[in-house]
Ligand SMILES: Nc1ncnc2c1ncn2[C@@H]1O[C@H](COP(=O)(O)OP(=O)(O)O)[C@@H](O)[C@H]1O
Protein backbone atom coordinates (compact mmCIF):
# COMPACT_ATOMS: atom_id res chain seq x y z
CA UNK A 529 0.00 0.00 0.00
CA UNK A 530 1.36 3.41 -0.90
CA UNK A 531 -0.37 5.07 2.06
CA UNK A 532 1.04 5.84 5.49
CA UNK A 533 0.00 3.44 8.20
CA UNK A 534 -0.05 4.03 11.93
CA UNK A 535 3.43 2.53 12.11
CA UNK A 536 4.69 5.47 10.06
CA UNK A 537 3.52 8.18 12.45
CA UNK A 538 4.74 9.11 15.91
CA UNK A 539 1.64 9.49 18.01
CA UNK A 540 3.17 9.69 21.48
CA UNK A 541 1.43 12.45 23.41
CA UNK A 542 -0.56 13.38 20.30
CA UNK A 543 -4.29 13.55 19.76
CA UNK A 544 -5.49 11.11 17.14
CA UNK A 545 -8.95 11.25 15.53
CA UNK A 546 -9.58 7.62 14.64
CA UNK A 547 -12.53 6.67 12.43
CA UNK A 548 -13.72 3.14 13.07
CA UNK A 549 -16.71 1.18 11.77
CA UNK A 550 -18.72 0.43 14.89
CA UNK A 551 -21.89 0.08 12.83
CA UNK A 552 -22.86 -3.08 14.68
CA UNK A 553 -26.15 -4.97 14.91
CA UNK A 554 -28.17 -3.90 17.97
CA UNK A 555 -31.29 -5.23 19.65
CA UNK A 556 -33.12 -3.63 22.58
CA UNK A 557 -30.20 -1.27 23.22
CA UNK A 558 -27.60 -4.05 23.29
CA UNK A 559 -24.83 -4.88 20.84
CA UNK A 560 -25.71 -8.30 19.36
CA UNK A 561 -22.55 -8.82 17.29
CA UNK A 562 -19.28 -7.17 18.29
CA UNK A 563 -17.16 -8.51 15.42
CA UNK A 564 -16.48 -5.02 14.09
CA UNK A 565 -15.47 -3.70 17.52
CA UNK A 566 -13.08 -6.61 18.00
CA UNK A 567 -11.68 -6.07 14.53
CA UNK A 568 -10.71 -2.48 15.39
CA UNK A 569 -9.08 -3.37 18.73
CA UNK A 570 -5.52 -3.89 17.46
CA UNK A 571 -5.43 -0.32 16.14
CA UNK A 572 -7.09 1.17 19.21
CA UNK A 573 -4.79 -0.71 21.58
CA UNK A 574 -1.71 0.17 19.57
CA UNK A 575 -2.55 3.89 19.56
CA UNK A 576 -3.27 3.82 23.27
CA UNK A 577 -0.11 1.87 24.11
CA UNK A 578 1.94 4.29 22.03
CA UNK A 579 0.66 7.07 24.29
CA UNK A 580 -1.82 8.71 21.94
CA UNK A 581 -4.96 10.46 23.17
CA UNK A 582 -7.45 8.47 21.12
CA UNK A 583 -10.63 10.15 19.87
CA UNK A 584 -12.81 7.49 18.26
CA UNK A 585 -15.67 8.20 15.87
CA UNK A 586 -18.18 5.99 14.06
CA UNK A 587 -21.62 5.95 12.54
CA UNK A 588 -24.33 3.60 13.75
CA UNK A 589 -27.21 2.88 11.39
CA UNK A 590 -28.67 5.53 9.17
CA UNK A 591 -30.21 8.21 11.44
CA UNK A 592 -30.39 10.67 8.53
CA UNK A 593 -28.71 13.69 10.10
CA UNK A 594 -30.75 13.88 13.30
CA UNK A 595 -30.56 12.49 16.81
CA UNK A 596 -32.18 9.06 17.06
CA UNK A 597 -32.08 7.91 20.67
CA UNK A 598 -31.78 4.20 19.85
CA UNK A 599 -28.73 4.93 17.72
CA UNK A 600 -26.64 6.56 20.42
CA UNK A 601 -23.17 5.06 20.91
CA UNK A 602 -23.40 4.35 24.67
CA UNK A 603 -23.82 0.57 24.39
CA UNK A 604 -20.95 0.48 21.90
CA UNK A 605 -18.71 2.47 24.28
CA UNK A 606 -19.57 0.02 27.04
CA UNK A 607 -18.73 -3.01 24.88
CA UNK A 608 -15.48 -1.38 23.75
CA UNK A 609 -14.58 -0.76 27.36
CA UNK A 610 -15.27 -4.43 28.24
CA UNK A 611 -13.28 -5.71 25.28
CA UNK A 612 -10.32 -3.37 25.73
CA UNK A 613 -10.25 -3.48 29.53
CA UNK A 614 -10.02 0.28 29.55
CA UNK A 615 -12.31 3.10 30.53
CA UNK A 616 -13.99 4.71 27.50
CA UNK A 617 -15.16 8.28 27.85
CA UNK A 618 -18.31 8.86 25.80
CA UNK A 619 -19.71 12.25 24.77
CA UNK A 620 -23.34 12.94 23.87
CA UNK A 621 -22.23 15.44 21.27
CA UNK A 622 -20.56 14.82 17.92
CA UNK A 623 -18.67 18.10 18.26
CA UNK A 624 -18.91 21.25 20.34
CA UNK A 625 -18.10 22.39 23.87
CA UNK A 626 -18.67 19.04 25.56
CA UNK A 627 -16.34 17.30 23.11
CA UNK A 628 -13.68 20.03 23.30
CA UNK A 629 -13.70 19.88 27.06
CA UNK A 630 -13.46 16.07 27.13
CA UNK A 631 -10.60 16.11 24.62
CA UNK A 632 -8.71 18.76 26.61
CA UNK A 633 -8.83 16.50 29.67
CA UNK A 634 -7.51 13.38 27.94
CA UNK A 635 -4.32 11.84 29.28
CA UNK A 636 -1.92 9.90 27.07
CA UNK A 637 -3.41 6.49 26.27
CA UNK A 638 -7.01 7.47 27.08
CA UNK A 639 -9.94 6.49 24.87
CA UNK A 640 -12.84 8.75 24.01
CA UNK A 641 -15.79 7.91 21.78
CA UNK A 642 -17.83 10.77 20.34
CA UNK A 643 -21.54 10.43 19.54
CA UNK A 644 -22.85 8.84 16.32
CA UNK A 645 -21.39 11.04 13.57
CA UNK A 646 -24.50 10.57 11.40
CA UNK A 647 -26.53 12.60 13.91
CA UNK A 648 -24.95 15.54 12.08
CA UNK A 649 -26.45 16.23 8.64
CA UNK A 650 -23.00 17.34 7.44
CA UNK A 651 -21.50 13.87 7.89
CA UNK A 652 -22.91 12.09 4.86
CA UNK A 653 -22.70 15.29 2.79
CA UNK A 654 -18.99 15.48 3.51
CA UNK A 655 -19.59 19.04 4.73
CA UNK A 656 -16.21 20.84 4.87
CA UNK A 657 -17.21 22.71 8.05
CA UNK A 658 -17.87 19.45 9.90
CA UNK A 659 -14.68 17.90 8.51
CA UNK A 660 -12.77 20.91 9.87
CA UNK A 661 -14.41 20.50 13.27
CA UNK A 662 -13.20 16.90 13.41
CA UNK A 663 -9.72 17.85 12.23
CA UNK A 664 -9.48 20.67 14.81
CA UNK A 665 -9.70 18.06 17.58
CA UNK A 666 -6.53 16.21 16.67
CA UNK A 667 -2.96 16.16 15.35
CA UNK A 668 -3.50 13.06 13.22
CA UNK A 669 -6.33 11.31 11.44
CA UNK A 670 -6.35 7.51 11.36
CA UNK A 671 -8.86 5.61 9.26
CA UNK A 672 -9.57 2.05 10.37
CA UNK A 673 -13.18 1.96 9.14
CA UNK A 674 -12.84 -0.40 6.21
CA UNK A 675 -16.59 -1.10 6.20
CA UNK A 676 -17.26 2.60 5.54
CA UNK A 677 -14.25 3.30 3.30
CA UNK A 678 -16.47 3.39 0.20
CA UNK A 679 -18.27 6.43 1.65
CA UNK A 680 -16.93 9.94 1.03
CA UNK A 681 -18.20 11.44 4.28
CA UNK A 682 -16.83 14.11 6.64
CA UNK A 683 -15.34 11.58 9.08
CA UNK A 684 -14.16 9.10 6.44
CA UNK A 685 -12.74 11.47 3.84
CA UNK A 686 -13.13 15.24 4.42
CA UNK A 687 -11.28 15.28 7.72
CA UNK A 688 -8.11 13.91 6.09
CA UNK A 689 -7.77 17.04 3.96
CA UNK A 690 -6.77 19.07 7.02
CA UNK A 691 -4.35 16.96 9.08
CA UNK A 692 -1.74 14.27 8.36
CA UNK A 693 -3.34 10.85 8.12
CA UNK A 694 -2.68 7.13 8.12
CA UNK A 695 -4.40 3.78 7.74
CA UNK A 696 -5.12 1.61 10.78
CA UNK A 697 -4.24 -2.10 10.94
CA UNK A 698 -7.70 -3.34 9.95
CA UNK A 699 -7.93 -1.11 6.91
CA UNK A 700 -4.41 -2.09 5.93
CA UNK A 701 -5.09 -5.81 6.30
CA UNK A 702 -8.39 -5.71 4.41
CA UNK A 703 -6.76 -3.90 1.49
CA UNK A 704 -3.80 -6.23 1.51
CA UNK A 705 -5.85 -9.43 1.49
CA UNK A 706 -8.46 -8.27 -1.00
CA UNK A 707 -5.81 -6.55 -3.13
CA UNK A 708 -3.66 -9.64 -3.29
CA UNK A 709 -6.65 -11.78 -4.16
CA UNK A 710 -7.33 -9.58 -7.15
CA UNK A 711 -3.90 -8.58 -8.37
CA UNK A 712 -1.96 -11.79 -8.06
CA UNK A 713 -4.49 -14.55 -7.61
CA UNK A 714 -3.60 -18.17 -6.98
CA UNK A 715 -5.37 -20.28 -9.60
CA UNK A 716 -7.87 -21.69 -10.19
CA UNK A 717 -9.51 -18.52 -8.86
CA UNK A 718 -13.24 -18.82 -8.17
CA UNK A 719 -15.69 -16.07 -7.28
CA UNK A 720 -19.12 -16.92 -5.91
CA UNK A 721 -21.67 -14.15 -6.08
CA UNK A 722 -25.15 -14.52 -4.66
CA UNK A 723 -27.64 -12.63 -2.55
CA UNK A 724 -30.45 -10.38 -3.57
CA UNK A 725 -28.96 -6.97 -4.43
CA UNK A 726 -28.86 -7.58 -8.18
CA UNK A 727 -28.39 -3.90 -9.00
CA UNK A 728 -25.44 -3.49 -6.65
CA UNK A 729 -23.73 -6.69 -7.66
CA UNK A 730 -24.11 -7.00 -11.38
CA UNK A 731 -21.32 -4.46 -11.96
CA UNK A 732 -18.91 -6.55 -9.94
CA UNK A 733 -19.44 -9.48 -12.28
CA UNK A 734 -18.11 -7.48 -15.22
CA UNK A 735 -14.88 -6.70 -13.41
CA UNK A 736 -14.50 -10.20 -11.99
CA UNK A 737 -14.77 -11.74 -15.45
CA UNK A 738 -11.39 -10.16 -16.21
CA UNK A 739 -9.82 -11.96 -13.27
CA UNK A 740 -11.41 -15.30 -12.38
CA UNK A 741 -11.35 -18.82 -13.79
CA UNK A 742 -14.76 -19.76 -12.42
CA UNK A 743 -17.63 -17.39 -11.76
CA UNK A 744 -20.41 -19.03 -9.80
CA UNK A 745 -23.78 -17.33 -9.52
CA UNK A 746 -26.34 -18.20 -6.86
CA UNK A 747 -29.05 -16.66 -4.72
CA UNK A 748 -31.65 -14.28 -6.07
CA UNK A 749 -29.07 -12.94 -8.48
CA UNK A 750 -29.18 -16.15 -10.54
CA UNK A 751 -32.68 -15.75 -11.96
CA UNK A 752 -31.94 -12.70 -14.07
CA UNK A 753 -29.35 -14.91 -15.80
CA UNK A 754 -31.76 -17.84 -16.07
CA UNK A 755 -34.29 -15.49 -17.65
CA UNK A 756 -31.59 -14.16 -19.99
CA UNK A 757 -31.12 -17.74 -21.21
CA UNK A 758 -34.79 -17.72 -22.17
CA UNK A 759 -36.19 -19.90 -19.37
CA UNK A 760 -39.32 -19.36 -17.32
CA UNK A 761 -38.44 -18.21 -13.77
CA UNK A 762 -41.92 -18.03 -12.26
CA UNK A 763 -42.07 -15.62 -9.35
CA UNK A 764 -38.34 -15.71 -8.67
CA UNK A 765 -36.38 -12.53 -8.14
CA UNK A 766 -35.85 -10.67 -11.41
CA UNK A 767 -34.18 -7.41 -12.34
CA UNK A 768 -35.91 -6.87 -15.68
CA UNK A 769 -33.68 -4.06 -16.89
CA UNK A 770 -30.53 -6.11 -16.28
CA UNK A 771 -31.43 -9.00 -18.60
CA UNK A 772 -29.48 -7.56 -21.52
CA UNK A 773 -26.46 -6.98 -19.29
CA UNK A 774 -26.74 -10.57 -18.05
CA UNK A 775 -26.60 -11.75 -21.69
CA UNK A 776 -23.55 -9.57 -22.34
CA UNK A 777 -21.75 -10.99 -19.32
CA UNK A 778 -22.43 -14.57 -20.33
CA UNK A 779 -21.04 -13.76 -23.79
CA UNK A 780 -18.03 -12.04 -22.24
CA UNK A 781 -17.39 -15.13 -20.10
CA UNK A 782 -17.46 -17.28 -23.23
CA UNK A 783 -15.08 -14.97 -25.09
CA UNK A 784 -12.66 -14.95 -22.17
CA UNK A 785 -12.85 -18.68 -21.47
CA UNK A 786 -14.27 -18.12 -17.98
CA UNK A 787 -16.34 -20.98 -16.61
CA UNK A 788 -19.62 -19.15 -15.92
CA UNK A 789 -21.74 -21.31 -13.66
CA UNK A 790 -25.41 -20.88 -12.84
CA UNK A 791 -27.67 -23.32 -11.00
CA UNK A 792 -28.72 -26.53 -12.80
CA UNK A 793 -31.53 -27.21 -10.34
CA UNK A 794 -33.33 -25.17 -7.71
CA UNK A 795 -35.76 -25.44 -4.81
CA UNK A 796 -39.06 -23.80 -5.70
CA UNK A 797 -41.71 -22.90 -3.16
CA UNK A 798 -45.29 -21.65 -3.03
CA UNK A 799 -44.59 -19.39 -0.09
CA UNK A 800 -41.75 -17.37 1.45
CA UNK A 801 -41.81 -19.40 4.68
CA UNK A 802 -40.40 -22.47 6.40
CA UNK A 803 -43.73 -24.26 5.97
CA UNK A 804 -43.94 -23.70 2.23
CA UNK A 805 -44.56 -26.62 -0.13
CA UNK A 806 -41.29 -27.15 -1.94
CA UNK A 807 -39.94 -29.20 -4.80
CA UNK A 808 -36.68 -29.61 -6.67
CA UNK A 809 -36.87 -28.72 -10.34
CA UNK A 810 -34.41 -28.36 -13.20
CA UNK A 811 -33.45 -24.83 -14.05
CA UNK A 812 -35.47 -24.91 -17.28
CA UNK A 813 -38.59 -26.18 -15.52
CA UNK A 814 -39.48 -23.54 -12.92
CA UNK A 815 -43.30 -23.50 -12.70
CA UNK A 816 -44.86 -20.12 -13.51
CA UNK A 817 -46.63 -19.83 -10.16
CA UNK A 818 -43.67 -20.72 -7.92
CA UNK A 819 -40.56 -18.94 -6.64
CA UNK A 820 -37.01 -20.34 -6.55
CA UNK A 821 -35.58 -19.75 -3.09
CA UNK A 822 -32.49 -21.96 -2.99
CA UNK A 823 -30.14 -23.89 -5.24
CA UNK A 824 -30.89 -27.61 -5.65
CA UNK A 825 -28.90 -30.73 -4.63
CA UNK A 826 -27.17 -31.24 -7.98
CA UNK A 827 -26.10 -27.58 -7.98
CA UNK A 828 -24.81 -27.86 -4.41
CA UNK A 829 -22.68 -30.80 -5.45
CA UNK A 830 -21.39 -29.02 -8.54
CA UNK A 831 -20.49 -25.82 -6.68
CA UNK A 832 -18.77 -27.78 -3.90
CA UNK A 833 -16.65 -29.60 -6.47
CA UNK A 834 -15.52 -26.37 -8.11
CA UNK A 835 -14.64 -24.90 -4.72
CA UNK A 836 -12.71 -28.04 -3.77
CA UNK A 837 -10.54 -27.66 -6.85
CA UNK A 838 -9.87 -23.92 -6.35
CA UNK A 839 -6.76 -22.27 -4.92
CA UNK A 840 -8.54 -19.00 -4.18
CA UNK A 841 -12.24 -18.46 -3.52
CA UNK A 842 -14.04 -15.21 -2.83
CA UNK A 843 -17.66 -15.39 -1.74
CA UNK A 844 -20.22 -12.63 -1.48
CA UNK A 845 -23.91 -13.29 -1.05
CA UNK A 846 -25.91 -16.34 0.11
CA UNK A 847 -27.12 -19.07 -2.28
CA UNK A 848 -30.69 -18.94 -1.02
CA UNK A 849 -32.92 -17.50 1.66
CA UNK A 850 -30.64 -18.92 4.36
CA UNK A 851 -32.51 -17.14 7.17
CA UNK A 852 -35.23 -19.76 6.66
CA UNK A 853 -34.03 -23.29 7.49
CA UNK A 854 -35.97 -24.75 4.54
CA UNK A 855 -33.87 -22.71 2.10
CA UNK A 856 -30.52 -22.75 3.93
CA UNK A 857 -29.00 -25.90 2.45
CA UNK A 858 -27.41 -24.24 -0.58
CA UNK A 859 -25.67 -21.63 1.56
CA UNK A 860 -24.61 -24.28 4.07
CA UNK A 861 -23.18 -26.47 1.31
CA UNK A 862 -21.11 -23.61 -0.07
CA UNK A 863 -19.93 -22.62 3.42
CA UNK A 864 -19.00 -26.25 4.04
CA UNK A 865 -17.07 -26.47 0.76
CA UNK A 866 -15.16 -23.28 1.57
CA UNK A 867 -14.47 -24.62 5.04
CA UNK A 868 -12.95 -27.79 3.62
CA UNK A 869 -10.97 -26.52 0.65
CA UNK A 870 -7.21 -26.20 0.84
CA UNK A 871 -7.52 -22.98 -1.15
CA UNK A 872 -7.50 -19.51 0.37
CA UNK A 873 -11.02 -18.34 1.25
CA UNK A 874 -12.28 -14.77 1.50
CA UNK A 875 -15.80 -13.89 2.65
CA UNK A 876 -17.05 -10.50 1.50
CA UNK A 877 -18.91 -9.24 4.53
CA UNK A 878 -22.65 -8.70 4.89
CA UNK A 879 -25.02 -11.65 4.91
CA UNK A 880 -22.40 -14.15 3.77
CA UNK A 881 -20.32 -13.38 6.85
CA UNK A 882 -23.47 -13.69 8.98
CA UNK A 883 -24.28 -17.06 7.36
CA UNK A 884 -20.75 -18.35 7.92
CA UNK A 885 -21.04 -17.35 11.60
CA UNK A 886 -24.52 -18.81 11.94
CA UNK A 887 -23.53 -22.18 10.52
CA UNK A 888 -20.25 -22.24 12.50
CA UNK A 889 -17.76 -22.10 9.65
CA UNK A 890 -16.09 -18.80 10.61
CA UNK A 891 -13.01 -20.46 12.10
CA UNK A 892 -12.34 -22.31 8.87
CA UNK A 893 -12.25 -19.24 6.65
CA UNK A 894 -9.01 -17.44 5.88
CA UNK A 895 -10.41 -13.92 5.78
CA UNK A 896 -13.85 -12.59 6.67
CA UNK A 897 -14.06 -9.01 5.55
CA UNK A 898 -15.71 -6.47 7.84
CA UNK A 899 -17.10 -4.62 4.83
CA UNK A 900 -19.83 -5.85 2.51
CA UNK A 901 -20.33 -2.85 0.25
CA UNK A 902 -16.72 -1.74 0.69
CA UNK A 903 -15.21 -5.09 -0.31
CA UNK A 904 -17.49 -5.26 -3.34
CA UNK A 905 -16.61 -1.76 -4.52
CA UNK A 906 -12.95 -2.55 -4.01
CA UNK A 907 -13.25 -5.77 -6.01
CA UNK A 908 -15.09 -3.85 -8.69
CA UNK A 909 -11.91 -1.85 -9.13
CA UNK A 910 -13.34 1.36 -7.72
CA UNK A 911 -11.16 3.63 -5.65
CA UNK A 912 -12.31 3.83 -2.03
CA UNK A 913 -12.56 7.50 -0.96
CA UNK A 914 -11.62 6.65 2.65
CA UNK A 915 -8.34 5.26 1.35
CA UNK A 916 -7.45 7.64 -1.44
CA UNK A 917 -7.57 10.65 0.93
CA UNK A 918 -4.90 9.24 3.23
CA UNK A 919 -1.38 10.67 3.21
CA UNK A 920 0.94 8.91 0.74
CA UNK A 921 4.01 7.15 2.03
N1 LIG B 1 -33.42 -16.99 -4.30
C1 LIG B 1 -33.57 -15.93 -3.53
N2 LIG B 1 -34.70 -15.19 -3.58
C2 LIG B 1 -34.85 -14.13 -2.78
N3 LIG B 1 -33.94 -13.70 -1.88
C3 LIG B 1 -32.81 -14.38 -1.79
C4 LIG B 1 -32.55 -15.52 -2.60
N4 LIG B 1 -31.34 -16.00 -2.29
C5 LIG B 1 -30.85 -15.21 -1.32
N5 LIG B 1 -31.72 -14.23 -1.01
C6 LIG B 1 -31.59 -13.22 0.04
O1 LIG B 1 -30.48 -12.39 -0.23
C7 LIG B 1 -30.22 -11.68 0.97
C8 LIG B 1 -28.77 -11.25 1.01
O2 LIG B 1 -28.49 -10.52 -0.14
P1 LIG B 1 -27.32 -9.45 -0.22
O3 LIG B 1 -27.65 -8.32 0.72
O4 LIG B 1 -27.15 -9.14 -1.65
O5 LIG B 1 -26.08 -10.29 0.33
P2 LIG B 1 -24.82 -9.77 1.17
O6 LIG B 1 -25.34 -9.04 2.39
O7 LIG B 1 -24.02 -10.99 1.53
O8 LIG B 1 -24.07 -8.85 0.25
C9 LIG B 1 -30.58 -12.62 2.09
O9 LIG B 1 -31.44 -11.94 2.97
C10 LIG B 1 -31.27 -13.79 1.39
O10 LIG B 1 -32.44 -14.20 2.04
Ligand SMILES: O=C(OP(=O)(O)O)[C@H](O)COP(=O)(O)O
Nearest residue numbers: 551675676877878899900901902
Ligand atom coordinates in the same frame (compact mmCIF):
# COMPACT_ATOMS: atom_id res chain seq x y z
O1 LIG C 1 -22.49 -1.82 7.42
C1 LIG C 1 -21.91 -1.24 6.50
O2 LIG C 1 -22.01 -1.63 5.21
P1 LIG C 1 -22.17 -3.21 4.73
O3 LIG C 1 -23.49 -3.73 5.27
O4 LIG C 1 -22.20 -3.10 3.22
O5 LIG C 1 -20.98 -3.95 5.23
C2 LIG C 1 -21.02 -0.05 6.75
O6 LIG C 1 -20.98 0.31 8.12
C3 LIG C 1 -21.48 1.12 5.90
O7 LIG C 1 -22.77 1.52 6.28
P2 LIG C 1 -23.68 2.31 5.24
O8 LIG C 1 -24.01 1.34 4.10
O9 LIG C 1 -24.89 2.77 6.01
O10 LIG C 1 -22.86 3.48 4.72
